[in-house]
Amino acid sequence: MRVMVVDDEPLARDGVRARLNTHQDLSWVGEAGDGETAMQVMEKLRPDLVFMDVQMPGMSGIDVLRCIDPERRPLAILLTAYDHFAVTAFELPALDYLLKPIDDQRFREALDRARTAMRHHLSDESVERSQEWAERFTVRVGQRIVVVEASDIDWIEANDDYAGLHVGSRVYLLREPLHQLSLRLDPRRFLRVHRSTIVRIDRIAELEALSNRDCLLRLKDGTPLRASRTYVDQLRAALAGGLDVRSS
Known part of the structure; x- marks a missing residue:
């Protein structure tokens, strides 16, 4: 799975990248420090999954994702220091929402959810309408x-x-x-x-x-x-x- 990180804080990007390096099935493809650059880089690199900071100077992470056609939008895990953005994360929809500082257990769970969603995507099924859940x-x-x-x-x-x-x-x-x-x-x-x-x-x-x-x-x-x-x-x-x- 090809992964990109968007965050205006270099240390935050480094922290996510360090965690990703321990997962051999994930491939780091790039990063961006603002929304406008993120739009350009995502169009070029076409990542499968993006860790997206919510609050950035200029264009917010949520605005970036909303500007991308749903059919071309990568799977998204939102990052923020403010818990009141959680509702927006689930309305977008985003796969998950991680509060900074990131908890290692929650990070692993978010990745597991991304892997599951990616399997549905590769099977040409809509993640949002998936009927794979156990009944x-x-x-x-x-x-x-x-x-x-x-x-x-x-x-x-x-x-x-x-x-x-x-x-x-x-x-x-x-x-x-x-x-x-x-x-x-x-x-x-x-x-x-x-x-x-x-x-x-x-x-x-x-x-x-x-x-x-x-x-x-x-x-x-x-x-x-x-x-x-x-x-x-x-x-x-x-x-x-x-x-x-x-x-x-």
Whole structure:
């Protein structure tokens, strides 16, 4: 996958490039320090993926992406120091949104999402309309095989090499690590809120900010879950996209 970075801060560009160098399936093709130059360089280099700073002198990163025809627009991961741009990132649409300073775990997850989107693209499928998301899972319960519908899942937790699918008061163990399962779930319905937790967005009833920038979620059935601060901005953006919750 051919990758480009656009950021007006040289140190920020160097930081992204250093992280990318540890991934052998990614090829660094170029960089730009402002929006106008980015437009020219992207037209010439045609990257598959661009890490795009939101705020730059002159033309913003969001304006750059909006000026590119959707059919020619590269996959985009937005970078910013301000969390209020998160909603715009999801409306664009962008693949992901990373808050500076970049968290290594979130960076790897964003790359995994880009790889998945690229596979759909190479199969001539629209990323936005992809029907590849898992709709049901088969799990073994004793001697029986039980079918669990994705629409019935409230939340999912990591359990070593398994994922615990919480459906009401029942928990079904799926033999698949959480990080792999997260790539098969529709991001419009499921969101990772912690390294060990994925939640179905429409099950969230309340969101309470904590002193360390973590958040406490409460599901509609009363289940409390903790959201790590590295996922909170993405969570708030997803909730702002249409879910009515009470934020403390």
